[in-house]
Amino acid sequence: MYDVIIIGSGAAGLSVAYTAIGFGKKVLLIEKYKPGGECTWSGCVPSKALINIAKDIYTVKKYNEDFQIDTKEVLKNIQRVILNVYSHETPEKLINDGINYLNGKAKIKDKNSVIVNGKEYKTKNIVISTGSSPFIPPIEGIEKVDYLTNETLFYLEKLPKSIIILGGGAIGIEMAQALNRIGVKVQLVEMMESILIKEDREFAQIIKKELENEGVKIYEKTEAIKVIEKHNKKILTVKNMDKQFELEGEALLVAVGRKANIEDLGIEEIGVETTRRGIVVNKKLQTTIKNIYAVGDVVGPYQFSHMANVQGILAAKNIVLPIKQNINYSHVAWTTFTSPELATAGMSLEEIKKQNIKYREYQFDFKNIDRAMTKKGDIGKVKLFLDKKGYVLGATIIGERAGEIISEIQVLKTLKINYAKLVNVIHPYPTYSEVLNKISKKVAVDNILENPIVKFFMNFKK
Numbered sequence: 251m252y253d254v255i256i257i258g259s260g261a262a263g264l265s266v267a268y269t270a271i272g273f274g275k276k277v278l279l280i281e282k283y284k285p286g287g288e289c290t291w292s293g294c295v296p297s298k299a300l301i302n303i304a305k306d307i308y309t310v311k312k313y314n315e316d317f318q319i320d321t322k323e324v325l326k327n328i329q330r331v332i333l334n335v336y337s338h339e340t341p342e343k344l345i346n347d348g349i350n351y352l353n354g355k356a357k358i359k360d361k362n363s364v365i366v367n368g369k370e371y372k373t374k375n376i377v378i379s380t381g382s383s384p385f386i387p388p389i390e391g392i393e394k395v396d397y398l399t400n401e402t403l404f405y406l407e408k409l410p411k412s413i414i415i416l417g418g419g420a421i422g423i424e425m426a427q428a429l430n431r432i433g434v435k436v437q438l439v440e441m442m443e444s445i446l447i448k449e450d451r452e453f454a455q456i457i458k459k460e461l462e463n464e465g466v467k468i469y470e471k472t473e474a475i476k477v478i479e480k481h482n483k484k485i486l487t488v489k490n491m492d493k494q495f496e497l498e499g500e501a502l503l504v505a506v507g508r509k510a511n512i513e514d515l516g517i518e519e520i521g522v523e524t525t526r527r528g529i530v531v532n533k534k535l536q537t538t539i540k541n542i543y544a545v546g547d548v549v550g551p552y553q554f555s556h557m558a559n560v561q562g563i564l565a566a567k568n569i570v571l572p573i574k575q576n577i578n579y580s581h582v583a584w585t586t587f588t589s590p591e592l593a594t595a596g597m598s599l600e601e602i603k604k605q606n607i608k609y610r611e612y613q614f615d616f617k618n619i620d621r622a623m624t625k626k627g628d629i630g631k632v633k634l635f636l637d638k639k640g641y642v643l644g645a646t647i648i649g650e651r652a653g654e655i656i657s658e659i660q661v662l663k664t665l666k667i668n669y670a671k672l673v674n675v676i677h678p679y680p681t682y683s684e685v686l687n688k689i690s691k692k693v694a695v696d697n698i699l700e701n702p703i704v705k706f707f708m709n710f711k712k
């Protein structure tokens with residue numbers, strides 16, 4: 251009898267397994283492919299490797315327009331990065347660390363039994379961490395076309411000369427810039443009024459302009475109607491308002507969101523509730539059957555590796571410890587790894603307004619910090635939202651290293667430190683994070699002006 255059987259060894263499943271063995275529990279981790287999941291094999295790792303290579307190539311091309319790249323080598327390089335990351339999560343490594351690992355497709359028989367390769371395993375608890383797969387939209391003809399997804403793009407032998415990307419979300423935009431920088435002609439189709447629709451609208455449009463300046467053709471408010479394959483070309487018919495036209499590309503990458511991996515798990519038969527978005531869990535990450543937990547992409551609402559980790563650790567603790575804790579989504583942050591990067595933490599301005607929270611907004615342009623002035627064409631901006639006392643509600647940053655800078659805001663927010671306290675923190679010169687220091691000087695003054703006693707005397711003087 252195991253203490254916990256975990257189905258799926260991606261970011262979420264690995265976090266559950268390592269936390270549970272840390273508490274001395276007997277764990278069985280089941281994986282149908284190889285440990286590491288999407289992040290290692292077809293997500294964060296290969297995409298960031300491609301982005302890094304593309305950034306280098308883009309820089310070289312600034313000085314030597316004729317620079318030629320062998321895309322076969324680029325793809326081989328990505329494979330090397332994947333294998334390097336994988337070397338830290340191989341079955342041998344997991345077993346050596348004390349995790350019982352089993353390769354096979356798991357199906358839940360009942361709340362205490364899981365079947366793998368025809369054999370039944372007994373357990374006190376189950377965690378489902380089976381992740382998500384690319385959602386394929388019902389476009390006429392798509393089933394007859396050899397399209398790419400994040401699962402196949404990084405495994406091509408060489409990159410296509412041209413590509414149509416369907417979807418202007420995180421995957422579509424990151425890949426559009428990277429592929430274009432490597433020399434692939436990119437056309438991107440987004441059905442909403444803006445790319446990166448979940449982000450600050452002004453910043454999303456800055457990214458759009460950057461991509462367009464680099465040569466990516468972007469079609470917003472454009473719907474894909476039909477696709478055919480002709481002479482090794484994909485021809486996508488799209489509609490923008492009343493206009494219908496065709497786009498042609500050697501390849502088509504579909505990146506229009508995810509679907510939860512809940513099929514063939516046996517969960518519906520035993521009464522685990524699901525919706526179109528995935529498995530339903532309570533705040534303790536329990537499904538409708540209390541000793542079966544679910545974490546990561548299969549649950550959402552945030553489909554990021556770091557959120558899979560957070561959920562995985564919490565589910566393991568809730569299994570092991572006598573008092574179960576609720577998941578807290580108030581300090582979520584994420585970064586889109588474009589150039590410039592776009593990072594977001596906490597609440598957006600729309601959410602703050604919707605909840606009628608009294609707030610103070612600060613904006614600061616990177617052009618006022620010396621570090622940005624040292625790099626030609628460096629753009630960047632911070633939007634910071636504080637409550638009336640000076641505590642962080644949310645922030646969004648566009649610019650070089652925004653994904654790193656946002657973590658300083660995360661510290662203030664998560665640890666409930668007043669933003670004005672940053673005034674006393676020495677930041678090395680010249681760094682991008684000085685931008686936060688500069689804002690803190692204004693916040694410190696505003697905090698004093700917001701003080702009721704100060705306000706009283708100021709009114710009195712008038």
Ligand SMILES: Cc1cc2nc3c(=O)[nH]c(=O)nc-3n(C[C@H](O)[C@H](O)[C@H](O)COP(=O)(O)OP(=O)(O)OC[C@H]3O[C@@H](n4cnc5c(N)ncnc54)[C@H](O)[C@@H]3O)c2cc1C
Pocket residue numbers: 257258259260261262263280281282283284285286287288289290292293294295297298354355356357379380381382400421511514515545546547548552553554555556557558587
């Ligand atoms: C292109 C791309 C780029 C991304 N970039 C980032 C990024 O920069 N930062 C970030 O935070 N997030 C990023 N993400 C999202 C991130 O990859 C996911 O949120 C994360 O990997 C989800 O982890 P998971 O453990 O829930 O699922 P997965 O990693 O998908 O793991 C699920 C595992 O379960 C296994 N499995 C499924 N069914 C069964 C079964 N029946 N039996 C046994 N095993 C099974 C699968 O084989 C898989 O290994 C990116 C995603 C993509 C696609």
Ligand SMILES: NC(=O)c1ccc[n+]([C@@H]2O[C@H](COP(=O)([O-])OP(=O)(O)OC[C@H]3O[C@@H](n4cnc5c(N)ncnc54)[C@H](O)[C@@H]3O)[C@@H](O)[C@H]2O)c1
Pocket residue numbers: 387416417418419420421422424439440441442445446447472473474505506507508552553554584585586587
């Ligand atoms: N840097 C990161 O952290 C990172 C990078 C990549 C992916 N991810 C994760 O992976 C998830 C999936 O990424 P994604 O880009 O597939 O999804 P997404 O939800 O971020 O974006 C999908 C986009 O496709 C559009 N769309 C949907 N149907 C369409 C259609 N028929 N035609 C044209 N456009 C259509 C949507 O309006 C949306 O803008 C993300 O939500 C994110 O959680 C994270």
